[in-house]
Amino acid sequence: MHxxxxxxxxxxxxALALFPGPAYAMHIAECILPWPWAGLWFxxxxxxxxxxxxxIQKRSRQRPYMKALVGLVGAAVFIISxxxxxxxxxxxxxxxxxxxxxxxxxxxxxxVVVASVALLLQALFLAHGGLTTLGANxxxxxxxGAFVGYGVFRLARRLGASYFVAAFLAGLLSDxxxxxxxxxxxxxxxxxxxxxxxxxxxxxxxxxxxxxxxxVAEGMVSGMACAFVLSRRPELLGRLAEGNCx
Amino acid sequence: xxNHHWAALVLALLLSTWLCGAAEAPRDAPSGASxxxxxxxxxxxxxxxxxTVVEKVAREAGRPPREPFINTDQGDLLLFCFLVAGVIGGxxxxxxxxxxxxxxxxxxxxxxxxxxxxxV
Numbered sequence: 001m002h003x004x005x006x007x008x009x010x011x012x013x014x015a016l017a018l019f020p021g022p023a024y025a026m027h028i029a030e031c032i033l034p035w036p037w038a039g040l041w042f043x044x045x046x047x048x049x050x051x052x053x054x055x056i057q058k059r060s061r062q063r064p065y066m067k068a069l070v071g072l073v074g075a076a077v078f079i080i081s082x083x084x085x086x087x088x089x090x091x092x093x094x095x096x097x098x099x100x101x102x103x104x105x106x107x108x109x110x111x112v113v114v115a116s117v118a119l120l121l122q123a124l125f126l127a128h129g130g131l132t133t134l135g136a137n138x139x140x141x142x143x144x145g146a147f148v149g150y151g152v153f154r155l156a157r158r159l160g161a162s163y164f165v166a167a168f169l170a171g172l173l174s175d176x177x178x179x180x181x182x183x184x185x186x187x188x189x190x191x192x193x194x195x196x197x198x199x200x201x202x203x204x205x206x207x208x209x210x211x212x213x214x215x216v217a218e219g220m221v222s223g224m225a226c227a228f229v230l231s232r233r234p235e236l237l238g239r240l241a242e243g244n245c246x
Numbered sequence: 247x248x249n250h251h252w253a254a255l256v257l258a259l260l261l262s263t264w265l266c267g268a269a270e271a272p273r274d275a276p277s278g279a280s281x282x283x284x285x286x287x288x289x290x291x292x293x294x295x296x297x298t299v300v301e302k303v304a305r306e307a308g309r310p311p312r313e314p315f316i317n318t319d320q321g322d323l324l325l326f327c328f329l330v331a332g333v334i335g336g337x338x339x340x341x342x343x344x345x346x347x348x349x350x351x352x353x354x355x356x357x358x359x360x361x362x363x364x365x366v
Contacts, residue, residue: 027296027300028296028300029296029300029301029304029311029314030311030312030313030314030315031309031311031312032300032301032304032309032310032311033309034309065345065346068342068345068346069342069346071338071339071341071342072338072339072342072343072346074338075335075336075338075339075342076339078331078335079331079332079335079336079339082328082331084292084294086292091291091292092292092293092294092295092298093292093293093294093295094294094295121331123314124315124316125316125318125327125331126318126324126327126328126331127314127316127317127318127319127324127327130311130314131315182300186300186303186304189309190303190304190307190309191307192307199303202303203299203303206295206298206299206303207295207299210295211295232347233346233347236346
């Protein structure tokens, strides 16, 4: 088992080392959204960021390991969300988000904060996303990804799914939710005289060939990471590890 | 490193060679090759979905993206930024990971492994 884990880690590191370069995916680039829409998504996102900051402060006082866990998850979300993964049969690249797994580990509100920091750094220094579209990107990756992932994990556990299956579903659906919300943001802002529904579906279908396999991959990684945490340090999962999802 | 580690590395190298070869193939095609090859030449492989989807939709809607305010997408500068970001992110993740998941210690004198402490 240990050998298999080491092999998997080596494969991941080798893949990371062999495919350096910018990732391009759900991030909406600078100035694509008109100002009113960009402002609206900022207004929607900011309360979640504020809530997340308070949540981290409160839980850091209760749990000594919370800051290290937020640091680990934040770094992981930053790296994962700028890691281009090639999908050979489509010929395009995209990236997973990591927010589903992050929400399981540190909660959805704190995940919004780490996703916001990751997106801000990417917009500032990595030509990835944009400052004007930061609110929209926080909403799709931070808020939608985190809350869908967390909700799916809790629901799956309540329905009796194993930790691996619950985390798999959380990773899978959080990834898809991120791209669905990105499609919604683009369609609502750019449809103009055209049909919103048609444009939304067109964008969603265009994302599908790349994101369906990537979502499955993200689900697998989330499931394995959750199983690892559960085997080594179940208290990090908090109430979720006890099966108390109330 | 054990044998399966080497096997994993070789597999990763072969996979990457195949992927890179697939990306380079149209460039090696003779000049008079089929139109398909020419079309592929015009459309680079391994583009991100934000170019093939997000920016395409934005351009069609008359909202092309503008340059980033801090434009690091110039030559190898972006590669440098990504590598620095990867190194810093990897260091932070590794540091926190080791604090949260210390390596297992072998049992001594019949005591249980001390891997349940939180070293942070």
